[in-house]
Amino acid sequence: MGFEKFGRKSFTAFTKTAKFVDFLLEGKIQGTVCKDCGAKYFPPRVDCAKCLSKNMDWFEMPGKGKLETFTTAYYAPLGFETDPPYTMGVVDFGGGLKLFARLAKDLKPEEIKVGLDVSVRPLKYEDGQISFEVIKA
DSSP, X not given: XXXXXXXXXXXXXOOTTTHHHHHHHTTOOEEEEETTTOOEESSOOSSOTTTOOOOEEEEEOOSOEEEEEEEEESOOOTTOTTOOSEEEEEEEOSTTOEEEEEBXXXXXXXXXXXXXXXXXXXXXXXXXXXXXXXXXO
């Protein structure tokens, strides 16, 4: 499958990390890791920003992290006009590995707080696009 299925609005059909979408369809959240220096990335990268190696591999993201910060958007850029309001957050998995993603709509505002134990799951939109979201662990 191509990258055109990723995200709420996809602007490209080809990327070297297109396998990321296949993993999401399999129910897996995958990042990339540099085989030379061990640096981990999410979203996935094909080149290591630390040592500039192209020797990358896939790894499964940890099952649980902590919500480090969050914000709620009441506006949206072109292509996302029907989405607001939505909450986005940064999840810290430890070891410098962080993820930026939307929080699931079924999370109640009073539940969302810094330090909340969360995990990440694939998300399939009604139009067939696929992404991922943060849920309460």
